[in-house]
Amino acid sequence: MGQPVREYLLTLCVTAAVTYLLTGPVRKFAIAAGAMPEIRARDVHREPTPRLGGIAMFGGLCAGLLVASHLTNLKSVFETNEPRALLSGAALIWILGVLDDKWGVDALVKLGGQMIAAGVMVLQGLTILWIPIPGVGTVSLTPMQGTLLTVALVVITINAVNFVDGLDGLASGMVCIAAAAFFMYAYRMWFGYGIEAAAPATLFSVVLMGMCLGFLPHNMHPARIFMGDSGSMLIGLVMAAGAVSVTGQVDPDLLNLKAGGLREATHAMVPVYIPLLLPLTVIAVPVADLLLAIVRRTWQGQSPFAADRGHLHHRLLEIGHSHSRAVLIMYFWSALIAFGAVAYSANNASMWIVLGIVLLSAVGLVLLLLPRFTPRAPRWAERIVPPRYRRLARAVVDPAGAAAEAAASAAAEEGAEGEREPIPAGINGATAIGDRSRFVDRHRAGSHR
Helix, strand or coil, X not given: CHHHHHHHHHHXXXXXXXXXXXXXXXXXXXXXHCCCCCCCCCCCCCCCCCCCCHHXXXXXXXXXXXXXXXXCCCHHHHHCCHHHHHHHHXXXXXXXXXXXXXXXXCHHHHHHHHHHHHHHHHHCCCCCCEXXXXXXXXXXXXXXXXXXXXXXHHHHHHHHHHHHCCCCCHHXXXXXXXXXXXXXXHHHHHHHHCCHHHHHHHHHHHHXXXXXXXXXXXXXXXXXXXXXXXXXXXXXXXXXXXXXXXXXXXXXXXXXXXXXXXXXXXXXXXXXXXXXXXXXXXXXXXXXHHHHHHHHHHHCCCCCCCCCCCCHHHHHHHCCCCHXXXXXXXXXXXXXXXXXXXXXXXXXXXXXXXXHHHHHHHHHXXXXXXXXXXXXXXXXXXXXXXXXXXXXXXXXXXXXXXXHHHHXXXXXXXXXXXXXXXXXXXXXXXXXXXXXXXXXXXXXXXXXX
């Protein structure tokens, strides 16, 4: 057990490191290429921010798969066509996303591209062969049925992740949580029950975690760079590929044999049973947001692809939550649903799991009702947390500098419409974070002179 864990950890670290190191150069390239669209009415950021973060994430995906192909326990995965199918579909959806981030692509064209990417994966063997149905058993699918179901699952997952990508760090964090929970489930099926067909899904989830973890430091509020459609559609496709692999390729009858009986096998497959049409409970929050958006826009007589400010994260901002707090609340619900489903499948004391989920749901509702509460870090941790979480007593050391910066950050968090002189974007990223405060201070100092 130790050797596979170390290999997965190495793959995770390499993927995260490559993604993290590539994001900086990609950010400068995006600024130079002009991939900084104007701020739209539905956007919550205040300054033009470069996109094309998906370029770095795709580099991390390739690096992770390359490293895994040379590891002792993971190279057997590459004896199948599934990694090749994933890489082919990911390349197509990534190219489509890059074109959309730079020049913009019509919604129907993007939908067609998503279907083509899913079809390419199906042609290379990454498809749903059967589905387990409670009370019925295993139902084998015809090639046409498997193709349609696979394409539908891929397209829905891609758009669910794309729809939720509305706040800094939201999509990458939620997908990372989903990938972590899915890794626990797939790893248990492979090494717990000895089902080798779950190996590709386990690898895909590890690589997906690395892509998100490597990009997240650059994307936390206020974001230095956005992943854009090139990133959101990419991670959505990788997540869908893992779901297709573990749900449609793992034979439930084999799980029945390994688990020791029909009852145990059914219990082990609970995370697959819960979302019958969407065999991945970890995207429940993005999918709920997607369905609500479609119903809302159709009811208003708009296109389901028309953008608006009615997503769940926009509603959290409207009721008074800060940007970071809204993101953390979405993280909470994603983790609760994802890890709750995994825990329910792994523990025989399911009633206690259900009670725990209910209790945590109550805690989440309380958090939703306290939008004005601002968490403060303990004094020993103030040096490692952002300034907005530090106590005010430490901000009076430099009233002209640190206190002003903290006040400006707090005003931005509360959504205040303060008057701030716009700073033109440049190749050095004057409009993104990081050294942005330094540019602001220099600009103000020059004006005072």
